[in-house]
Each structure stands twice: as C-alpha cells, then as structure tokens.
Amino acid sequence: MVRTREGKVPPVATLQGRSELAGSRARIYRTLSITYARPADEHLVELLRPWGTLETELPQGALPEIMKRGLRKIWIWLERCGSQPSEELLTALVAEFTWLFRGLNRFHSPPPPYESVYLDEGLVYGASTERVIQRYRRFRLKGQNNEPPDHIALELDFMRFLCEREALAWQTEGGGQDLLKEEDAFLSEHLARWAPAFCENIRMSDTTGFYDGLADVTEGWICCDQMIIEGLTEL
Amino acid sequence: MASGEKAYYIGTDMNCGGACLLKVYVRDGVITRMETDDGEEPQLRNCLRCRAYRQRVYAPDRLLYPMKRVGERGEGKFERISWDEALETVASEYKRVKETYGPAAVVYLTNGGDMGQVHNTRTIVRVFSLAGGCTLMWGIASNEGWMFACQATYGYPAGVDHRDVINSKLAILWGQNPAVIIDGCGSSFALAKAKEAGTKFIVVDPRYTDTAALVADRWIPIRPATDTAALIAMAYVIITEDLHDKRFLDTYTFGFDRFQGYVLGEEDGVPKTPAWAEGITSIPAQTIAELAREYATTKPAALLPSKAPGRTAYGEQFHRAAFTLAAMTGNIGIHGGSPGCEITQRGTTPLPMGSAMKTGGNPVDAGSPRRRDALPTAISKGPGLVARLHNSEVMDAILKGKAGGYHSDYKMVYTANVNYLNQYPNVNKAVRALQSLEFIAIQEQFITSTAKFADILLPTCTFFERSDAVWGAGPHLAYQRKVIEPLGESRSHLDICMALAKKLGIDNYNDKPEEEWLEQIMAPAVTDYERFKETGVEKFYSEPSVPFKNEIADPANYPFPTPSGKIEIYSQQIAAIETPLLPAIPKYIEPWESVNDPLAEKYPLQLITTHFKRRAHTQFDNIPWLRELELQAVKLNPQDAEPRGIKGGDLVRVFNDRGEIVIPAEVTQRIIPGVVDVPQGAWYDPDERGVDRGGCANVLTKDKRSPGGAMPSNSGLVQVEKA
Numbered sequence: 020m021v022r023t024r025e026g027k028v029p030p031v032a033t034l035q036g037r038s039e040l041a042g043s044r045a046r047i048y049r050t051l052s053i054t055y056a057r058p059a060d061e062h063l064v065e066l067l068r069p070w071g072t073l074e075t076e077l078p079q080g081a082l083p084e085i086m087k088r089g090l091r092k093i094w095i096w097l098e099r100c101g102s103q104p105s106e107e108l109l110t111a112l113v114a115e116f117t118w119l120f121r122g123l124n125r126f127h128s129p130p131p132p133y134e135s136v137y138l139d140e141g142l143v144y145g146a147s148t149e150r151v152i153q154r155y156r157r158f159r160l161k162g163q164n165n166e167p168p169d170h171i172a173l174e175l176d177f178m179r180f181l182c183e184r185e186a187l188a189w190q191t192e193g194g195g196q197d198l199l200k201e202e203d204a205f206l207s208e209h210l211a212r213w214a215p216a217f218c219e220n221i222r223m224s225d226t227t228g229f230y231d232g233l234a235d236v237t238e239g240w241i242c243c244d245q246m247i248i249e250g251l252t253e254l
Numbered sequence: 255m256a257s258g259e260k261a262y263y264i265g266t267d268m269n270c271g272g273a274c275l276l277k278v279y280v281r282d283g284v285i286t287r288m289e290t291d292d293g294e295e296p297q298l299r300n301c302l303r304c305r306a307y308r309q310r311v312y313a314p315d316r317l318l319y320p321m322k323r324v325g326e327r328g329e330g331k332f333e334r335i336s337w338d339e340a341l342e343t344v345a346s347e348y349k350r351v352k353e354t355y356g357p358a359a360v361v362y363l364t365n366g367g368d369m370g371q372v373h374n375t376r377t378i379v380r381v382f383s384l385a386g387g388c389t390l391m392w393g394i395a396s397n398e399g400w401m402f403a404c405q406a407t408y409g410y411p412a413g414v415d416h417r418d419v420i421n422s423k424l425a426i427l428w429g430q431n432p433a434v435i436i437d438g439c440g441s442s443f444a445l446a447k448a449k450e451a452g453t454k455f456i457v458v459d460p461r462y463t464d465t466a467a468l469v470a471d472r473w474i475p476i477r478p479a480t481d482t483a484a485l486i487a488m489a490y491v492i493i494t495e496d497l498h499d500k501r502f503l504d505t506y507t508f509g510f511d512r513f514q515g516y517v518l519g520e521e522d523g524v525p526k527t528p529a530w531a532e533g534i535t536s537i538p539a540q541t542i543a544e545l546a547r548e549y550a551t552t553k554p555a556a557l558l559p560s561k562a563p564g565r566t567a568y569g570e571q572f573h574r575a576a577f578t579l580a581a582m583t584g585n586i587g588i589h590g591g592s593p594g595c596e597i598t599q600r601g602t603t604p605l606p607m608g609s610a611m612k613t614g615g616n617p618v619d620a621g622s623p624r625r626r627d628a629l630p631t632a633i634s635k636g637p638g639l640v641a642r643l644h645n646s647e648v649m650d651a652i653l654k655g656k657a658g659g660y661h662s663d664y665k666m667v668y669t670a671n672v673n674y675l676n677q678y679p680n681v682n683k684a685v686r687a688l689q690s691l692e693f694i695a696i697q698e699q700f701i702t703s704t705a706k707f708a709d710i711l712l713p714t715c716t717f718f719e720r721s722d723a724v725w726g727a728g729p730h731l732a733y734q735r736k737v738i739e740p741l742g743e744s745r746s747h748l749d750i751c752m753a754l755a756k757k758l759g760i761d762n763y764n765d766k767p768e769e770e771w772l773e774q775i776m777a778p779a780v781t782d783y784e785r786f787k788e789t790g791v792e793k794f795y796s797e798p799s800v801p802f803k804n805e806i807a808d809p810a811n812y813p814f815p816t817p818s819g820k821i822e823i824y825s826q827q828i829a830a831i832e833t834p835l836l837p838a839i840p841k842y843i844e845p846w847e848s849v850n851d852p853l854a855e856k857y858p859l860q861l862i863t864t865h866f867k868r869r870a871h872t873q874f875d876n877i878p879w880l881r882e883l884e885l886q887a888v889k890l891n892p893q894d895a896e897p898r899g900i901k902g903g904d905l906v907r908v909f910n911d912r913g914e915i916v917i918p919a920e921v922t923q924r925i926i927p928g929v930v931d932v933p934q935g936a937w938y939d940p941d942e943r944g945v946d947r948g949g950c951a952n953v954l955t956k957d958k959r960s961p962g963g964a965m966p967s968n969s970g971l972v973q974v975e976k977a
Contacts, residue, residue, distance in 0.1 A: 113324060
C-alpha cells in the first residue's frame with residue numbers, strides 16, 4: 020500500500036494534545052462507521068455537522084486533498100437537503116445504500132464491504148476474517164451475531180475503540196504508544212489493504228453524490244490517519 | 255487435517271437427483287473446505303457443482319436479510335427490513351387478497367430447489383392451506399409427459415436402476431445424458447462399468463453428448479421432437495418382420511391390436527415405415543430398421559428414453575411409444591431390461607419412511623372440479639383439478655384471469671424453491687405478468703432473475719445451516735447435519751413458515767422441532783438412526799431393483815393398477831377423455847414449431863434447451879469456479895454457422911417472436927445441422943432494450959402445454975444472426 024505523502028504531519032507534543040487528538044480521531048471513525056453500518060436517517064445532518072470543523076481538530080495540513088474533495092461533495096449534497104433531508108431524499112439514500120453495500124447482484128452491484136470479499140477470492144468468512152477475529156479477541160471483543168467481523172463498519176468501529184482507549188491511555192497510563200502500534204498494524208494489515216478498492220467501487224457506482232463523497236473521505240481519512248500515527252510514533 | 259478442524263459427511267439436496275455425499279471441514283464455526291465421499295465403495299462422489307458449494311455458502315451476493323422493494327418492481331432496488339415487518343407484510347397482503355378476491359387469487363409457485371424431507375415446499379403449502387388456501391401448480395416440469403404416460407400405461411411411474419444396466423446386452427440411451435445431469439449418484443460410472451463388462455451402447459440424440467463420448471458404440475443423430483416417429487417406425491419393422499414377443503403381449507398387455515393397426519396404416523392409410531420416419535426424423539430408413547432389429551433380437555435389451563424428448567409438443571406420445579416397444583420386445587420386469595423408462599430411482603424404490611408434515615388440505619383444491627383431460631388416477635388427484643394452473647400457463651392465467659377462461663383472477667404470487675421467471679416458457683410474457691400483480695413475496699438464497707421482481711424478499715439459509723435428510727434418485731439416503739449457524743438473518747424453510755403461520759393467526763401449524771421430524775421420518779427407513787446421523791448416509795446395496803418385477807413374475811397376484819390389470823398399450827383411461835390430441839394408442843402427432851411449421855421460414859432452426867454441466871438448472875449460475883468452466887453459449891453446427899458468418903466465440907443474437915438473447919456462439923460438430931442448443935438455467939439479465947444478455951433459454955420458448963401436460967421446452971424455432 021503506497022502512502023501518498025502530502026507533507027509531513029507536524030507532531031503533537033503534549034500528552035493532553037495527543038489525548039484530544041485521539042478523541043477527535045475516534046469521533047471521525049465513529050461517524051464513518053455509522054454511515055456504513057446502516058442507511059442514513061433523519062439524523063444524518065446532525066451526524067455530519069462536526070465534519071464542518073474537522074480541519075481545526077487535526078494537525079495543521081493533515082487533511083489530504085482527496086479528503087477535502089470528499090467533504091466538499093458532502094457539503095454540496097447537504098446543502099441540497101437544507102436543515103432536514105426530505106422523505107424523498109432519504110428513500111433514495113436507503114435504496115442506494117442497499118444497492119452499494121448489500122451485494123445484491125454479483126454482476127451489477129459492487130461487492131459487499133467485507134475485507135475477505137476483497138482479499139480472499141471473493142467470499143465471506145475467508146482467511147482475512149479469521150485474522151480480524153484474532154485481533155478483536157486480543158481486546159476481548161466479539162463481533163455481532165452472524166455478521167462477519169470484517170465488515171467495513173465493524174473494522175472502522177474497531178479503530179474507534181482503539182483510539183478511545185488511546186485517548187484514555189495518554190491521560191492515565193502515561194502512554195498510548197502501544198495502542199498507536201496496534202492502530203498502525205490494523206490499518207496497514209487490514210483496512211488500508213482493501214479500503215481503496217472498496218472506495219473506488221463506491222465512487223463508480225454511486226448515483227446520489229453522497230456516497231461518492233463519503234468514499235473520498237473514507238479513503239482519504241485512512242491515509243491521513245496512517246500519517247498522523249507515523250508522526251506521533253516518531254516522537 | 256488442520257488443528258481444530260472437524261470433518262462431517264453431508265448429503266446434498268439439489269434436484270439433479272444425486273444426493274451425493276460431501277465431506278465438509280469446519281473450524282470455529284466456519285466451513286474451511288469441502289471434499290467428497292472417501293468411504294466404502296460404492297462411493298457417492300459429488301460432481302463439480304457441489305464441490306464448489308463453499309463458494310455458494312459464503313457468496314458475497316447471498317441474500318441474508320429480509321428486504322422490501324423501493325422503486326419500481328423489477329428495478330432491483332431494495333431496502334433491508336426486519337423479519338417482523340417482512341412477515342407482517344406478507345401475512346396482511348395474503349389476508350387482503352384473500353378477502354378481496356378469494357384465496358384462489360393467491361398463487362404459490364415452486365419446484366425442486368430444495369429436496370430435503372423436512373425443509374421443502376410442503377412446509378409452505380401447509381401454511382397457505384391452513385390460512386385459507388391458494389392456487390397451486392400442476393405439471394412436473396421435468397417429466398409430466400412421462401408421468402402421464404406411466405399412469406395411463408402401467409398405472410404408476412417406475413425407473414431403471416443404474417446398477418442393472420450391466421446386465422443388459424444392449425442399452426439404448428435415448429436422449430439421456432447421465433454424465434451431465436447425474437440423476438442418481440454414480441449413474442454414469444455404472445454405465446462405464448457396464449460398457450467395460452460388454453454392454454453395447456447406442457445413443458440417440460441431436461447431440462453427441464458427454465455420455466455418448468463416454469459409452470456410445472454408435473451415435474444416431476435425430477431431429478428434436480420427432481422421436482415418437484422413430485419409435486413407431488421401429489415398431490413397424492418389428493411387427494412386419496415378426497420379431498415381436500407375442501407371448502408377452504398376450505399375457506401382459508391390452509390393446510396391442512389397435513396399435514398394430516395404426517402402425518401398419520390400417521387406420522389412416524399411412525404405413526409408419528422407416529421411410530416415413532426418415533422424412534420426419536432425418537434418420538436414414540436403413541438405420542431405423544437396423545436399430546429396430548437389433549433392439550428386438552438382443553436379449554435382454556434396455557431402451558432408456560430420457561425425459562428430454564418428452565419435454566416437447568405431444569411429448570407424452572414419446573413415452574407411450576417407448577413403453578409399447580418395451581412390451582413388444584418382452585424386456586419388462588427382467589434384469590437387464592427396461593420398461594421404456596430412463597435410469598432413475600426417484601420415487602420408484604419404496605422406502606418405509608415415517609410420515610412427514612402434512613399439507614393440511616388446500617381449500618382452493620377442495621372446491622374445484624376435475625379437468626376433463628385429467629387422468630382419473632390417484633397421482634392425478636390434485637394435479638387433475640381445474641383450480642390448479644399448469645406450469646406453462648401460469649403467466650397467461652395471471653394476465654387474463656377469469657376473462658381468459660381460467661378458474662380465477664390472480665393477484666398475488668409467493669415463490670420458494672424455484673426461479674420461476676427463469677425456468678418456465680416465455681420470459682417476456684412472464685415479466686408482464688409479474689408486473690401486473692398486486693403483491694409478490696419470494697423466499698430465496700440469492701436475488702435471482704425472479705427475485706428481482708419481489709416486493710418482499712425472505713432469506714433462506716443453505717442446507718449446511720439447518721438439519722434435514724435427502725433421498726435422491728439412487729439407492730441411498732443421506733443425512734444433512736447442520737454444521738454452521740445461518741448466515742446473517744437467513745432462516746430455514748421450517749422456521750420461516752412457523753413465523754409466517756403465526757402472523758397469519760394459525761395456531762396448529764407445527765408442534766415438532768426439526769430434529770423430531772427428522773427422527774420420525776427417517777428412523778423407520780434406516781437400520782440405525784444414530785449411526786445414520788453420525789456417518790451421514792445409509793446405502794442400500796443389495797440386488798439392483800427391477801421395475802414391475804412382481805407384475806411380470808406373478809400377474810395373477812400383482813396386476814398392474816390399470817382398468818384391465820394389464821399394460822395398456824390402448825389406454826382406456828385416455829380413451830375416456832375423448833380428446834383427439836390425446837389418442838388412446840401411442841401416435842405420432844406433428845409438433846408445433848417443427849421444421850414443417852410455416853414459422854420455419856422466418857425461424858429455420860430448431861431450439862433445444864439442454865441441461866448444463868456447471869449448473870443444476872439455475873443453481874450455481876453465479877458461482878465463479880463454475881463459470882470458469884464453460885461460457886453460456888449457443889451451440890450450432892458449422893453448416894449453420896458458416897452461411898451466417900459466425901465463428902466460435904462471436905456474439906450472436908438468438909431470437910424469435912417471443913424475444914431475443916445475445917450470447918457467444920460455440921460452433922461444433924457435436925450438434926446436428928438445423929438444431930441449436932441454448933443450455934437452460936442461465937439467469938435472465940435484460941439490458942436497457944429488453945434484450946437478455948444472460949442467455950436465458952426461456953426467453954425463446956413457447957408457453958403452451960402439451961395435452962398430456964408435458965412442458966415443451968424442446969419444441970421451438972429460432973433464428974441466429976451475428977450480433
């Protein structure tokens with residue numbers, strides 16, 4: 020996986036700063052996870068509002084161009100909604116969500132967002148799934164019932180979990196370095212290996228403009244977070 | 255075996271008739287790989303289809319959640335909903351349609367997608383029967399013509415045990431292709447063993463099939479839908495050369511004289527000579543005569559006509575003629591012989607299974623008169639009712655209702671175990687019919703070409719995700735142990751039906767859990783039920799069975815269950831129907847869409863729609879390993895390809911007035927000129943112009959049933975052009 024270097028991310032020196040950064044990163048992962056876990060509902064605007072000030076929460080210059088592009092696409096789409104998306108718009112989003120993320124048709128719709136589908140001969144519950152389960156187990160996490168644990172929403176949620184732990188660790192245990200290592204490993208061995216292909220599929224199939232933007236944000240964020248972590252671990 | 259892996263033997267339940275044995279490895283609740291039976295001989299080894307089943311269980315496009323349609327019907331746009339909402343919707347729509355139009359307005363469409371003893375189509379029939387009734391289908395797509403012929407001639411259906419073919423000196427495989435279709439695990443292996451032991455094989459078929467390549471000493475090509483004429487001309491030779499077994503005919507049959515009169519031309523002035531048949535079948539007269547003599551003078555000889563030539567216009571006559579020839583040569587009821595039926599044991603070897611779930615009696619059936627053209631037999635009791643829709647007429651009935659002379663108007667369809675739109679004739683008409691309905695609910699594992707038209711989708715799990723037992727077309731029973739939890743929110747048939755029954759307010763739907771049903775049904779049929787569950791199989795490998803053995807050995811005590819107690823070459827039951835297109839003796843009737851049809855000027859090529867190696871009907875069409883093997887292509891002879899400028903691999907249009915498909919062409923000598931083969935089962939996939947790019951054969955077939963109920967999927971005319 021090639022990381023596009025768009026300028027080194029300035030390090031965050033203080034423990035407090037790092038804790039707050041981890042908290043911001045956790046919130047970004049959480050929002051992303053929710054958008055992939057289920058179709059948008061009337062709380063969508065509320066959910067995405069914090070992204071308006073994303074740039075201020077992250078180290079200077081951290082946001083890659085692709086993520087900025089994605090955020091712009093989402094703003095344009097949100098502007099059309101006004102303060103509350105209409106019934107019609109939400110129904111269209113729900114239909115699009117199902118089409119994009121439920122693998123309804125092998126030949127016409129994108130493959131469903133499971134790591135194993137992208138990396139292990141196109142099937143669910145492949146070897147990657149097993150490795151993801153092992154990682155979750157180390158933190159005594161279980162997947163959901165009957166849902167493969169390598170769904171994009173669950174992998175993003177795992178990153179949220181790690182970042183929240185990390186935020187706590189900077190404040191209490193005197194160091195989040197171990198968790199940073201864990202986050203880096205999960206991104207490089209799992210999420211970052213398949214997210215770009217997944218995001219490309221979404222961009223090619225989405226007809227609403229919303230998920231197109233979301234794909235840019237997702238792909239950009241994963242890359243961005245890898246650089247942030249690199250910056251933090253160099254200290 | 256890797257650490258923590260456990261292996262289980264599990265029977266498979268496609269309606270290919272195999273019920274072969276998979277060896278499934280499971281670790282941590284995940285199936286890691288699949289192999290096949292490696293136990294005692296004879297082994298029940300799976301073919302390529304079930305070997306690829308892991309790709310099906312874990313397919314990325316499995317339907318795992320209940321869905322509700324958003325957007326236009328058929329667009330394929332859905333949203334996920336809860337089971338509660340899905341079942342509530344189905345139940346309330348059923349009630350609404352029933353109250354507004356009557357229960358007959360609800361049609362339940364089904365077939366053999368899942369052949370388990372517990373989780374099968376009966377579970378759904380019981381729900382609707384107890385809820386107030388529904389319209390059911392009649393006409394077994396595979397073999398209704400054969401079924402009709404069996405009932406009229408012998409009184410009940412029977413098949414030849416593939417283990418007995420080794421006892422035949424001569425076996426004539428008439429359209430049967432066990433190497434591809436299976437229909438009894440080990441059937442083609444048994445043929446190979448027979449050949450090795452000295453059985454001579456003749457294959458009569460428009461194609462040089464894989465089975466022909468495996469065993470044929472001779473291939474006799476024949477025009478589709480003309481097989482009856484060939485058989486009748488063979489009868490002519492046998493009669494005029496005095497080769498028929500008069501003792502057998504006198505002892506065991508009824509009405510041979512009438513048949514003889516017809517064959518000799520006494521009835522219509524046309525003697526059914528080999529020369530007469532040559533003009534119809536394109537088989538040289540000499541060849542027909544040789545075949546007749548060889549069949550009549552070799553003892554024992556097995557005439558093994560498949561169901562495929564019977565899936566034609568007037569296809570029931572083909573089977574009636576085959577039974578007659580078998581009787582004329584005295585090859586019935588003996589080892590190495592055949593009553594003119596194909597190799598299959600499905601439904602023919604009685605097994606003392608315990609009683610399964612009852613359907614409860616369908617009120618719509620109860621109120622219905624019989625069809626005038628139904629046979630008055632026990633097997634025909636349900637299928638013979640006016641209220642039932644023939645499988646080829648369902649869509650016409652939906653479009654026309656009472657105004658078209660049908661028993662009811664039809665407003666709702668529920669399907670399970672079938673890809674109906676794809677597999678029955680005239681897909682474009684079916685699309686219009688489905689669009690006209692008020693509500694459609696479908697139980698499925700994938701969003702198939704039919705499921706795309708659903709308003710509500712109910713996800714069914716695979717057979718690894720629940721327990722059941724299967725009895726295929728061979729002498730064994732297989733257990734299906736549940737080895738993994740149902741994926742997503744998919745459920746077994748029984749679970750779906752129990753929940754639906756509850757929503758419909760039915761309180762006596764089911765009182766037994768799955769395991770109890772299984773024990774009740776299977777324990778009486780196996781020697782040791784616990785061992786059966788442990789090993790996954792019970793093999794019955796004593797003597798090969800012989801159909802009608804008792805009736806021939808001891809006719810006084812075992813009469814045939816026909817009006818005369820004999821094999822009715824002249825069928826009194828058919829005679830009582832008094833329909834000219836259902837003659838009481840086997841006759842050749844010119845099929846529609848033959849080469850003599852005026853339509854042939856526009857559409858000069860005969861279409862056959864054969865079984866495809868990498869699918870079981872429509873099942874497995876979306877599985878990558880299997881798709882690698884062979885393209886869905888139309889097969890045509892170089893003599894038809896060349897004038898059309900078509901080379902192998904070219905994209906071509908195959909079309910007639912009913913529709914058009916665009917697929918690659920395969921140019922091969924293995925099919926005779928004038929005939930093209932579009933293998934059935936490819937998923938219908940229309941483009942923006944409504945042209946099917948999936949290669950669904952039924953875009954082209956005609957939705958008209960044969961008088962005896964055969965589904966004429968091998969009677970049709972098309973044209974082929976470079977795309």
